[in-house]
Amino acid sequence: MKQINSYIDSVFYTKDELLEEVLSSIEENGMRSISVSPSTGKLLTLLVSISGAKNVLEIGALGGYSGICLARGFGKEGTLTSLELVEDYATLAHQNLSKAGFGDQVSYMTGEALQSLEKLVSDNKQFDFFFIDADKDNYENYLKYCIKLAEPGALIVADNVLAGGSVADQSAKSKRYTENMKKFNEMVANHPQLESLLIPIGDGLTVSKVKE
Ligand SMILES: C[S@@+](CC[C@H](N)C(=O)[O-])C[C@H]1O[C@@H](n2cnc3c(N)ncnc32)[C@H](O)[C@@H]1O
Numbered sequence: 001m002k003q004i005n006s007y008i009d010s011v012f013y014t015k016d017e018l019l020e021e022v023l024s025s026i027e028e029n030g031m032r033s034i035s036v037s038p039s040t041g042k043l044l045t046l047l048v049s050i051s052g053a054k055n056v057l058e059i060g061a062l063g064g065y066s067g068i069c070l071a072r073g074f075g076k077e078g079t080l081t082s083l084e085l086v087e088d089y090a091t092l093a094h095q096n097l098s099k100a101g102f103g104d105q106v107s108y109m110t111g112e113a114l115q116s117l118e119k120l121v122s123d124n125k126q127f128d129f130f131f132i133d134a135d136k137d138n139y140e141n142y143l144k145y146c147i148k149l150a151e152p153g154a155l156i157v158a159d160n161v162l163a164g165g166s167v168a169d170q171s172a173k174s175k176r177y178t179e180n181m182k183k184f185n186e187m188v189a190n191h192p193q194l195e196s197l198l199i200p201i202g203d204g205l206t207v208s209k210v211k212e
Contacts, residue, residue: 001165005039005202013038019065022096026063029092035065036133036159037202044131044157047207048073051155053129057120058082059113059142060134064093064100066159070131071102080106081120081127083113083134114138117145126151132158136177139184147193152212156194161185162204 019041026033036044048056048070054077056070061084071080080102084090090108097106109116113134130146132139139158146156163181165172175181188196188206196208 001162001169001200004200005037008039008201009037012042018100019068021099022063022065022068025092025096026065029063029088031063031089031092035062036069040159040202040205041066041069043199043201043205044069045073047155047157048078048129051129053155054078055127055151056080056129056131057127057146057149058131058133059117060084060132061090061093061108063089064096066131066133067093067097067106068100068102070129071097071100071105078105081109081125082106083109083116085110085112085134114141114145117142117149121145121148125149128154130154130156132156133160136160136180139180140187143184143187143191147191147210150210152210154210156188156206156208156210158184158188158206160203161198161206162200164203167204 054074058067061067061082067080067082087110090110094108097103127149128151132142161181163175163178166174166178167182188194188208193211194208196206199205199207
């Protein structure tokens with residue numbers, strides 16, 4: 001897995017100064033280096049762009065790395081709503097999205113994502129693309145909310161679903177969230193409203209289309 005991902009990154013990654021500055025800003029602020037991998041970021045841009053999504057919801061902003069990748073997919077026409085627990089992280093993410101030229105197209109909702117999602121449902125909001133990348137304990141709950149908030153045909157993408165390979169490889173070090181990810185993968189694979197597949201890029205992404 002690691003070898004394959006290093007190979008993909010080495011062939012397909014092109015130096016991206018803006019995203020590298022985002023990673024530096026995360027380090028300088030003493031935050032954990034847990035942004036999506038470069039190839040995952042590139043895939044997010046491609047998926048938003050190919051699907052033509054214009055109204056994106058992200059769960060887990062950190063310093064704005066994935067936010068920039070998502071926004072690049074819709075360019076000048078589109079909006080990103082990003083949910084983040086920590087106020088300071090949302091502030092940094094907004095600064096970084098602004099540097100990337102998307103400052104006016106993004107809005108942050110801070111606090112527990114589950115509460116923000118409840119608010120979005122009660123406000124009758126709808127989205128055509130979702131990216132789940134926050135606390136692993138709530139992935140199943142996040143998925144349920146995403147389906148409630150989805151326009152027909154929307155895409156729901158979730159990161160870290162391979163849990164470092166431990167969902168499939170018993171010799172890989174088990175993670176705290178290995179069992180959660182196994183359950184989540186089963187859920188998206190068998191959900192009657194979803195058409196799904198797992199793509200082994202980075203730490204693994206599930207891509208689900210909400211049936212029309
Ligand atoms: C893996 S990081 C997100 C990385 C980001 N998607 C990127 O690639 O640039 C997970 C983020 O989720 C946030 N988070 C954790 N638990 C949360 C919760 N209950 N509600 C909202 N955000 C949460 C963390 O503060 C952290 O910033």
